[in-house]
Amino acid sequence: MRLYAICVYLFLYIPIGVIALFSFNAGRHASQLQGFSTKWYGKALSNPFVMDALETSLIVAFCSALCASVFGTMAAVALQGIRGPVRAAFDMLIYVAVMIPGIVIGIATLIGLVTVFDQLNPLIAAIWPNGFEPPKLRMGIGSLIAAHTMFLMALVVIIVRARLAGMDRALTEASSDLYATPMGTFRQVTLPMIFPAILAGFLLSFTFSFDDFIIAFFVAGSETTLPIYVFSSIRRGVTPEINAIGTMVMGVSLFLLISAQLLLQRGGKKSR
Amino acid sequence: MTQRTRTWLLLAPAGTWFLVMLIIPLTVVFIFSFGERAPSGGVVLAFSFEQYANLPARWAAFKNTMTLAPIGTLSALLIAYPLAYFLAVKANPKWKTILLVLVIVPFWTSILIRSYAWIFLLGGRGIPALLEWVGIEGLRLINTPFAVLIGIIYGYLPLMVFPIYVSLDKLDKRLLEASSDLGAKPWKTFLQITLPLSIPGIATGCMLVFILLMGEYLIPALLGGGKVFFVGNALVDLFLQSRNWAYGSAVAVTLVVVMLITVTIYMRLISRLGASREDVSIM
Numbered sequence: 001m002r003l004y005a006i007c008v009y010l011f012l013y014i015p016i017g018v019i020a021l022f023s024f025n026a027g028r029h030a031s032q033l034q035g036f037s038t039k040w041y042g043k044a045l046s047n048p049f050v051m052d053a054l055e056t057s058l059i060v061a062f063c064s065a066l067c068a069s070v071f072g073t074m075a076a077v078a079l080q081g082i083r084g085p086v087r088a089a090f091d092m093l094i095y096v097a098v099m100i101p102g103i104v105i106g107i108a109t110l111i112g113l114v115t116v117f118d119q120l121n122p123l124i125a126a127i128w129p130n131g132f133e134p135p136k137l138r139m140g141i142g143s144l145i146a147a148h149t150m151f152l153m154a155l156v157v158i159i160v161r162a163r164l165a166g167m168d169r170a171l172t173e174a175s176s177d178l179y180a181t182p183m184g185t186f187r188q189v190t191l192p193m194i195f196p197a198i199l200a201g202f203l204l205s206f207t208f209s210f211d212d213f214i215i216a217f218f219v220a221g222s223e224t225t226l227p228i229y230v231f232s233s234i235r236r237g238v239t240p241e242i243n244a245i246g247t248m249v250m251g252v253s254l255f256l257l258i259s260a261q262l263l264l265q266r267g268g269k270k271s272r
Numbered sequence: 273m274t275q276r277t278r279t280w281l282l283l284a285p286a287g288t289w290f291l292v293m294l295i296i297p298l299t300v301v302f303i304f305s306f307g308e309r310a311p312s313g314g315v316v317l318a319f320s321f322e323q324y325a326n327l328p329a330r331w332a333a334f335k336n337t338m339t340l341a342p343i344g345t346l347s348a349l350l351i352a353y354p355l356a357y358f359l360a361v362k363a364n365p366k367w368k369t370i371l372l373v374l375v376i377v378p379f380w381t382s383i384l385i386r387s388y389a390w391i392f393l394l395g396g397r398g399i400p401a402l403l404e405w406v407g408i409e410g411l412r413l414i415n416t417p418f419a420v421l422i423g424i425i426y427g428y429l430p431l432m433v434f435p436i437y438v439s440l441d442k443l444d445k446r447l448l449e450a451s452s453d454l455g456a457k458p459w460k461t462f463l464q465i466t467l468p469l470s471i472p473g474i475a476t477g478c479m480l481v482f483i484l485l486m487g488e489y490l491i492p493a494l495l496g497g498g499k500v501f502f503v504g505n506a507l508v509d510l511f512l513q514s515r516n517w518a519y520g521s522a523v524a525v526t527l528v529v530v531m532l533i534t535v536t537i538y539m540r541l542i543s544r545l546g547a548s549r550e551d552v553s554i555m
Contacts, residue, residue: 005358005371008351008429012378015389015426022392071285078282081275090283093290100298101487101531103504104524107511111304111521112297150293153286182278204380211382214489214504218511227384234388234494238395246385253381261373 016250023243040244050245053229057210060141060225064148065205071149072156073198077190079157080164090157097154106218109147113139113219139221147219148209155208156201159264163197164190196263203260207253305521315518323522330523333506334530336492340417340500341485344424345432345478351425352432352477357466359433360440361448372437379430387423387494394419394495415497423491428484432477439473440466475542479535486531503527 026037044050079087097105117137128134167190175185213227220228226249233242305323307315327334359371378386393399394413403411413419443466451461489504496505503523510520 001354001358001362004354005363008355009374011426012375012429015386015393016378018393019385019389071289074282075286078279082279086279086283090287093294096298097290097294099483100528101484101504103487103489103507104301104528105294105297107507107520107524108297108301109293110511111517112300115300116296146289146293150289153289157286182275207380211384213382213384217508227382230384230388231490234391238388238392242388243392246382246388249385250381254377257377257380258373261377265369 019243020247020250023240023247025240028240040240041248044241044244044248047241049224049229050226050241053224053226056141056223057226060144060148060216061206061209063145064152064209065202067145067149068152068156068205069198069202072153072201073160073194075153076157076160076164077186079161094154094157097151098158102151102212102214103218105147105151106215109143109150109215110139110218113143139219140223141220143219143221144216144223144225147215148212151215152205152208155205156198159201159204160194160197163194167193196266200260200263203256203263207256207260211249211253301521301524304518305525307518307521309516309518315521323519324526326519327522327526330503330506333501333503334526336500337486337488337502337504338530340420340424340492340502341482341488344421344428344485345482347421348425348428348432348481349474349478352429353436353470353474356433356436356440356470356473360437360443361445361466372434375433376430379428383427383490384494386427387491390419390423390426391494394422414495415499417496417500419495420492420500423495424485424488427491428481431480431484435476435480436470436473439470439476443469471542471545475538479538482538483531483535486527486534 023040024036024038025034026039027034075090079090117139121134121136124137125134171189171193172185175189176182180188211227212225213231216225216228217231226245230242230245230249233239303317304315306317306319306321308318308320308322310316355375359368359375363371391414396414400411400413403409447465447469448461451465452458456464487504488502489508492500492502492505493508507520507523507527510516510523
């Protein structure tokens with residue numbers, strides 16, 4: 001039984017390990033083990049296309065994770081206090097956002113936004129003062145952030161709600177019995193208790209957005225995110241440079257994910 | 273500010289966002305699926321079922337998805353169950369949490385890079401080169417259904433382990449002791465107590481994996497080499513290469529409908545098995 005478990009863990013981690021191992025290999029191919037070298041990292045980090053894609057990915061991940069955490073938390077707090085059709089509608093929306101395959105979300109966002117933009121662009125051009133270049137709405141970083149925020153918001157609502165549900169109601173009741181304003185109760189009682197969950201939601205959202213390929217593939221317009229760059233270079237062939245990028249991406253995600261896990265577990269224990 | 277206004281203000285950003293980025297786009301896809309292809313590449317609105325009548329042209333993609341998704345789900349289940357059992361029943365409680373985290377964490381990391389790792393391993397200079405060295409020659413692994421299956425199991429195993437673990441962990445261990453005290457053989461205890469009580473976890477795990485597999489694009493694209501393609505690959509082709517939005521929308525709507533029907537039937541079957549439906553969160 002234990003042997004079996006070890007085998008499964010090896011199966012899970014060997015492929016990642018092999019990528020990391022060969023990213024430090026001086027030779028070009030797996031068959032050419034030529035000793036330790038960090039040259040592929042240097043090469044990846046000095047490649048302007050990689051750096052551009054990385055910058056786009058970081059901006060998108062940060063903005064969408066931030067929007068999702070703020071709006072998701074707001075929604076989760078509001079939903080905690082209500083029943084009835086509004087709550088049912090939101091439950092439905094969250095369910096749909098999580099259940100619909102990413103590829104369908106990507107497609108829908110692409111054709112939905114392009115259709116709306118095609119209607120709006122002539123309108124904007126018509127009302128824009130003469131002599132100035134009217135702005136043109138198109139797919140790009142903005143649409144990417146908006147699309148990511150949508151499905152990450154659903155994720156944050158789920159995480160924060162789980163935390164709110166585990167919270168002792170007597171605390172907020174006591175606070176309002178002692179004449180705290182609703183805002184005061186939120187700041188001094190609720191927020192400190194759900195903060196680990198919000199932070200975990202932010203970290204998870206950041207990782208998801210950073211790693212997302214399929215939605216970005218449809219929605220990014222002419223922008224390139226890091227996963228899109230990696231995908232198109234894999235199509236051209238396996239290079240040690242991708243090993244280096246992959247190792248860095250995995251390293252950073254592992255760090256963020258384990259932090260999120262620890263936050264959720266510590267937060268969970270404190271309330272019990 | 274009344275309680276009511278506050279609730280509305282708090283819900284407004286999320287609500288608007290869901291409306292603009294989810295409801296409207298999905299509605300557009302639905303409407304376009306009844307439209308016709310415009311000569312310029314866009315869609316002429318209509319009410320025709322022409323696109324749906326054309327679906328058999330992409331039959332192979334649906335067939336591949338509907339065979340490899342269940343096979344992948346089942347294989348993942350068979351590999352995941354013993355591990356979940358080990359973690360929940362046999363593992364040292366001190367190490368349990370860390371072992372569990374180690375299973376789940378890969379799932380949240382980039383599926384792109386994890387699939388790429390298998391291109392590296394299964395490609396000509398990876399495992400086949402090693403096998404050649406021990407005398408097995410001419411074995412082709414990459415760009416086969418087998419490679420896609422490996423990618424699927426590798427990608428979704430963690431998602432299967434977790435719900436099964438949760439249901440096994442909740443199981444009252446005294447039941448197992450009682451069973452063996454009453455003289456039941458270990459396999460009989462497993463079949464009559466452990467397995468039936470873990471059905472909710474199995475059901476959740478299978479459903480999660482199956483749903484994600486139905487919309488899969490990356491694994492077949494990277495490991496199937498254009499020979500093993502899913503509905504997802506057909507969709508990318510229709511929207512990004514041939515730009516046939518009307519037909520693509522019909523394929524997308526069909527995918528979602530097939531998914532909903534399968535999940536509904538599956539839920540019915542499970543609840544008939546006597547297991548209560550149960551929501552297990554992933555984290």
